[in-house]
Amino acid sequence: MRYAKDHKQETHARIVRKASVKLRERGAHGIGVAGLMKEAGLTHGGFYAHFDSREALVVEAFGDAMDRSLAVWRRKIEPLPPADRFRAIVETYLGPAHRDDSGHGCALPALAAELARESVKTRRALAAKIEDMVGLLAEQVPDASGGAARKQALAALATMVGAVVLARASGPGELSDDILAAGRDAVLDKPAPGGTRAKGPAKAAGKTAGKAAIKAAASRAT
């Protein structure tokens, strides 16, 4: 062999890795084959030795990004006490760093809406990755397991994805920060103490529920 045995695999992986960043930054239609290959230090002609089509790379890059997110999260929460893990993920996900660096963030807010328009086959691949992420999240949900944990994980993921999409779309400004904060508190079931207007219980599932929620939040916070 005139190349190391795994040379081609390494090149393939490099293309996917670089593409996953650029696609998350610019969107599923935001960069062409030539640009994606250039990112990997190659010319566009070799593309079809690695992928059946541009679309195939997009799907693979999406999956790669999801897998890497999962790995990063696992590594991040591993040293934490189990009770803090869910919160750690949510706070990172809904922090300004994640909002402001879509290229290295979760692939869902960046690409899911566009990929939702692709074939059923592609969407099935998406569904599998979403299921992986829900699984990881469900394992970290405090005080719940099984179907209840899964349900909380699904809702949390929906809130996180939606909040990041809206926070990015509403550009720089106060609204963007407010969206992240509201999502964070909603997922962590911790109404903002005092509320934005600093008057009365912020969460209003009913005045009495507000009190209960505050207590709940307070007890979990310690």
Place this chain on the structure above:
Amino acid sequence: MRYAKDHKQETHARIVRKASVKLRERGAHGIGVAGLMKEAGLTHGGFYAHFDSREALVVEAFGDAMDRSLAVWRRKIEPLPPADRFRAIVETYLGPAHRDDSGHGCALPALAAELARESVKTRRALAAKIEDMVGLLAEQVPDASGGAARKQALAALATMVGAVVLARASGPGELSDDILAAGRDAVLDKPAPGGTRAKGPAKAAGKTAGKAAIKAAASRAT
């Protein structure tokens, strides 16, 4: 005048209206100028008599879709008792009909992720429309007002948008339905009753939602 005085305005409005449907269906990059004009029964050449650029139409169509959504919701909840209005919006938003007809649904799950990559000017226009929607939603939040209601509305919108994006992306299948259901229950403050075990009634009627929330919050606190 060889045309009725408002003939051009009407044509303009028709282009915007038709475009707003097609763009929500196919995405901000999913249809070209010629296709958009054809939808309105025109040829592409006249496009630039109505819009400065394709991008300008996309932004206008987004705004139009948001305005129409607001109007539809207002009309829909108007006959309802105030206490039921928030629930009505959430259940419609997170129903299968909305998931399966993006062309006539909310523009946020359909377009926000793509528009988040546009200029600050465009994002400011998005932010204004998001703020309108949050305002409407905040008015309907039961048992809260001001900053607290706004915060709940922000979180609810994030959850709804994220759930619809993920439900569409995860294609036909059980996961898609589960995401909608989890989002619905989370927004309506009905987390898995019992908290830890996912047992008990899946739904609480509108007026008892407060109580359910108390129980849920209390059990999660332990």
Place this chain on the structure above:
DNA sequence: TGTACATCAGTGAACGCGCGTTCACTGATGTAC
């Protein structure tokens, strides 16, 4: 009143451009003898 001209929403050919994809080729290096 009739005729010439002005107006302007909409038409359709044409533009340059970048896209996804194909393909004959290169050149470094392994293998056969």
Place this chain on the structure above:
DNA sequence: TGTACATCAGTGAACGCGCGTTCACTGATGTAC
């Protein structure tokens, strides 16, 4: 050992195509005289 050949990851020119945008024109109808 040296030489000829085989392998194949990557190159770069070329393709047809559809895109956003421009522009000279059309044709229906209003206005001036």
